Amino acid sequence: MASHILEMRSISKSFPGVKALDEVSFQVAPGEIHCLVGENGAGKSTLMKVLSGVYPHGSYSGDILFNGKVQSFRGISDSEHAGIAIIYQELALFPELPVFENILMGNELTKGLAIDWNETVHKASEMLKMVRLSVNPELKVKDLGIGQQQLVEIAKALCKDVKLLILDEPTAALNEDDCENLLKLLRELRGHGVTCVMISHRLKEVIQIADTVTVLRDGRTICTLDARKGEVTEAILIKNMVGREITNIYPERKHEKPGDVILEVRNWSGYSPKLGRQVLKAVNFQVRKGEIIGLAGLMGSGRTELAKSIFGNPDGFELEGELLFAGVPRSFRSPKEAIDAGLAYATEDRKGNGLILIQDVKSNITLARLKKISHRGVTDNNLEVKAANEYKNSLNIKTPSVEQKVVNLSGGNQQKVSIGKWLFVEPRVLILDEPTRGIDVGAKYEIYTIMNRLVEQGMSIIMISSELPEILGMSDRIYVVSAGRISGEVSRAEANQEKIMHLATQ
Amino acid sequence: MTIQDLREALTKNIRDYGMYIALFVIMAIFTIATQGLFLSPRNIADLMNQTGYIAVLAVGMTLVIVIRHIDLSVGFLAGFLGAVSAVMLTTWHLPVLLVIPAVLVLGTLAGLLTALPVARLGIPSFVASLAGWLIFRGLLLSTLSGTGTIQIADPTFIALGNGSIPDFPIPQVPNPSGEGTVDAFLPGLHKLTLLLGLLAVVWFIVSDFRNRKVKKSYNFAVIPNDMFILKQVFVASALGFITWNLAGYNGMGWTVVIMLVVVVVYDWVSRQTVLGRHIYAVGGNPEAAELSGIGVARITMLVFGSMGFLCGLAGILFASRLQSAGPTGGTLFELDAIAAAYIGGVSAAGGVGKITGSMVGALVYMSLRNGMNLMGVDESLQYIIRGGVLALAVIFDVTTRRVKR
Numbered sequence: 001m002a003s004h005i006l007e008m009r010s011i012s013k014s015f016p017g018v019k020a021l022d023e024v025s026f027q028v029a030p031g032e033i034h035c036l037v038g039e040n041g042a043g044k045s046t047l048m049k050v051l052s053g054v055y056p057h058g059s060y061s062g063d064i065l066f067n068g069k070v071q072s073f074r075g076i077s078d079s080e081h082a083g084i085a086i087i088y089q090e091l092a093l094f095p096e097l098p099v100f101e102n103i104l105m106g107n108e109l110t111k112g113l114a115i116d117w118n119e120t121v122h123k124a125s126e127m128l129k130m131v132r133l134s135v136n137p138e139l140k141v142k143d144l145g146i147g148q149q150q151l152v153e154i155a156k157a158l159c160k161d162v163k164l165l166i167l168d169e170p171t172a173a174l175n176e177d178d179c180e181n182l183l184k185l186l187r188e189l190r191g192h193g194v195t196c197v198m199i200s201h202r203l204k205e206v207i208q209i210a211d212t213v214t215v216l217r218d219g220r221t222i223c224t225l226d227a228r229k230g231e232v233t234e235a236i237l238i239k240n241m242v243g244r245e246i247t248n249i250y251p252e253r254k255h256e257k258p259g260d261v262i263l264e265v266r267n268w269s270g271y272s273p274k275l276g277r278q279v280l281k282a283v284n285f286q287v288r289k290g291e292i293i294g295l296a297g298l299m300g301s302g303r304t305e306l307a308k309s310i311f312g313n314p315d316g317f318e319l320e321g322e323l324l325f326a327g328v329p330r331s332f333r334s335p336k337e338a339i340d341a342g343l344a345y346a347t348e349d350r351k352g353n354g355l356i357l358i359q360d361v362k363s364n365i366t367l368a369r370l371k372k373i374s375h376r377g378v379t380d381n382n383l384e385v386k387a388a389n390e391y392k393n394s395l396n397i398k399t400p401s402v403e404q405k406v407v408n409l410s411g412g413n414q415q416k417v418s419i420g421k422w423l424f425v426e427p428r429v430l431i432l433d434e435p436t437r438g439i440d441v442g443a444k445y446e447i448y449t450i451m452n453r454l455v456e457q458g459m460s461i462i463m464i465s466s467e468l469p470e471i472l473g474m475s476d477r478i479y480v481v482s483a484g485r486i487s488g489e490v491s492r493a494e495a496n497q498e499k500i501m502h503l504a505t506q
Numbered sequence: 507m508t509i510q511d512l513r514e515a516l517t518k519n520i521r522d523y524g525m526y527i528a529l530f531v532i533m534a535i536f537t538i539a540t541q542g543l544f545l546s547p548r549n550i551a552d553l554m555n556q557t558g559y560i561a562v563l564a565v566g567m568t569l570v571i572v573i574r575h576i577d578l579s580v581g582f583l584a585g586f587l588g589a590v591s592a593v594m595l596t597t598w599h600l601p602v603l604l605v606i607p608a609v610l611v612l613g614t615l616a617g618l619l620t621a622l623p624v625a626r627l628g629i630p631s632f633v634a635s636l637a638g639w640l641i642f643r644g645l646l647l648s649t650l651s652g653t654g655t656i657q658i659a660d661p662t663f664i665a666l667g668n669g670s671i672p673d674f675p676i677p678q679v680p681n682p683s684g685e686g687t688v689d690a691f692l693p694g695l696h697k698l699t700l701l702l703g704l705l706a707v708v709w710f711i712v713s714d715f716r717n718r719k720v721k722k723s724y725n726f727a728v729i730p731n732d733m734f735i736l737k738q739v740f741v742a743s744a745l746g747f748i749t750w751n752l753a754g755y756n757g758m759g760w761t762v763v764i765m766l767v768v769v770v771v772y773d774w775v776s777r778q779t780v781l782g783r784h785i786y787a788v789g790g791n792p793e794a795a796e797l798s799g800i801g802v803a804r805i806t807m808l809v810f811g812s813m814g815f816l817c818g819l820a821g822i823l824f825a826s827r828l829q830s831a832g833p834t835g836g837t838l839f840e841l842d843a844i845a846a847a848y849i850g851g852v853s854a855a856g857g858v859g860k861i862t863g864s865m866v867g868a869l870v871y872m873s874l875r876n877g878m879n880l881m882g883v884d885e886s887l888q889y890i891i892r893g894g895v896l897a898l899a900v901i902f903d904v905t906t907r908r909v910k911r
Contacts, residue, residue: 345797354797356787369799378778378779381720
């Protein structure tokens, strides 16, 4: 085999509290399509950010060899200069600018001090031909479809005389036709000598296109497989992606026979006018009293959208289908109505839209139901402090006092405040979106214990999680979400990581 | 108490007290520069009456900025509403007791109208209220187009900006040192003002003590004992001083009464009611507030509505003070109010800002104007100094906030 165009040797990178990459090695041969797969949080994106210079030389350990030379990129401009282009899932285009300007952004063709617009349009048209996108280069990018925008991004990268093209989940937001087109284009580019690294969750397309596949798990390289030798099958990939030992960090709970159905959706579909696509497709599921339902799936599969669509639909989806709460058909027009009915939703992004960081612990805990600590609209400070202290003690929130600002607490304690806030409204169904993301093992265990206590008291919990062991360790029943659909329901007894990953990557 | 303790307590609480210290320093400088004229009873009364309408607007603006918006239309809305009250009183001869509520209602409606595109369609408030600025300016001009400046003669109305509260009826005795009669006791002083001032001091001390006791019972951090006493002495003497001065002139003006009522009510609503908590939650994190079941659009409407209501009040106070309404009434009030709110410690990032702070901010701002006028400082220099103080106040606010985190 020819020598490698890219070789990453023993790359390690730590963030406070986590080792994101642990001695990762990664080699890419020239002219191949190399797929990088792994679960959420396996370290794929971090590795690519190290490569592209987003994390500059010195912030990681290990060596990057590109074109046979050791590189020390200090920023994206360095890596671009060397011939590496990266296209992120979130496209970095300027929606209000025309296609031709986007393609040559950062690579402007000039005549003297001024931009040579004729040459720019000409060059852009050539690039568009190369990626087989036949649109008027004068069109604004926002008027293109997502698939077309992706091609514009690739055209932009090609314009910079790229040697290594990195695509981070390029097909996640595309429909099937656009996917086909993109894969065809990648093969063509391979014919032109462009090397390509693609991160993807869709294993079918990985098998379809990859020459080589590298699997990452928990920040380590697990294996590199040669697809041309037929080493790659879906089963092999899944096994390598999930083959983690499940350590027993989940507290015991008696899995009693669940009670009546408390929440049910039938044929539940949602269209997002903001995103311009269908986010939920004919979803059916039910939650019983005293049950923990695991909602598994990959990021962006529609789990959060499903939760929000039930919880008063704050994002303004156009919804169809039936929602039954305690056996009664309901339609919640705002989070307030959902809360009043007995639903609660602790968001996945506690800093972004969960807590009010600049306010203190007690204000955050009581916010969703101030009625409980007030008489005729006037708040009672003593009652509030008493209530907040109750949750501080029962959830073991580590803070000097309930007057401490939430911004000063650790991630785990912030999460407990968030849970306390929703327990304060005394819900019948509690939706927890990634309840243990970014918190340490000890705090995780405490949160699991709290969840068990709550269901024993008759509450129902829907837990959205990207961590398979957590889903398996905590759930009574598991629904797997993929591309806005429920791709399968798995009972506790039959559940294993392979099965869920298989459903999630459908 | 050692100097060290004092310094530590000051640095810890500098955000809360910085403005009071600034006010104290500014007043001291002007007092020295004007050989005491600045702190004369007459000037204190003047200063209070001048501050009234800006303080009222600053209170409303505080809540607007807290929910991450801005209202540029308040100046000409106040001017327009002042003109409306003049027309109603002078041209239409309507009774003052009808005019005042009508103007307040009109102001509230105008505020709600400005808020409608902001709350329902997500139009930036800067733009929506800029449109309001133009519209209300046009309305002000058209209201006075046939008449020009309208004089107001109604005595009740004029008293709001110029008059004082009545005093107790006191038996008169012959003046020992000259002609006529004087009050039988405390001659030359306004007794009701003294009584109100005394009550305010007692109320402040009692409630602060009770507050401290409650906090201690929950083991919350409280300022050290000696600092606490120092604060009590400082506030009590400041209140006492103002009271004594007001009593020594004509007594407490109606403007001061109105301003204090507005501040006390808004401060209470912002801290002690569900509505207030919702307002600050929306400012702190609108998305989290919405997901906590708070109607962000409803809160936005309410806050702008209250701003409009206060514009009505400010317009009345200003027209009353001038005893007339002219076509330039309200010019740049919005920027004065915004400046006062920022000096008072409101954060542009939203969710932070005290009502009392904004009142003190207004007092600082108007003290600068009043003091420099007394000193005969050139107007051009006055603007520059006021701009400098505003910049300093915001820099102070941002840097102390950073230290705390």
